[in-house]
Amino acid sequence: MKCIGTEADGGLATYGENGNDYSSARDFVVIQAWNMNNLKKYTERLGYYLGQPLGHQTFEDMLNDFADWWNDPDAEEWYDLAANYFDGNERGVKNE
Secondary structure, three states: OOEEEEOOOOOEEEEOOOOOOEOOHHHHHHHHHHHHOOHHHHHHHOOOOOOOOOOOOOHHHHHHHHHHHOOOOOOHHHHHHHHHHHOOEEEOOEOO
């Protein structure tokens, strides 16, 4: 799936297929931590914060989820994070 999303610094980037800015949705999501340069803000942006109703409340929860999904860089969970927190969507659907 070829997708486009908004990086943490506001730029647009493609991901999900060879030849894009990022080779997978996982790479896109993870590199945004580097772009934000603030793990607390990054964790909160991805919906991991105290009081979060779905139970994902801490940095450790985020790391556990990432570890569970890590071996599949194109897992639906990575695409969901990109879509829900970085405006990611399939190329040609929006932003093109």
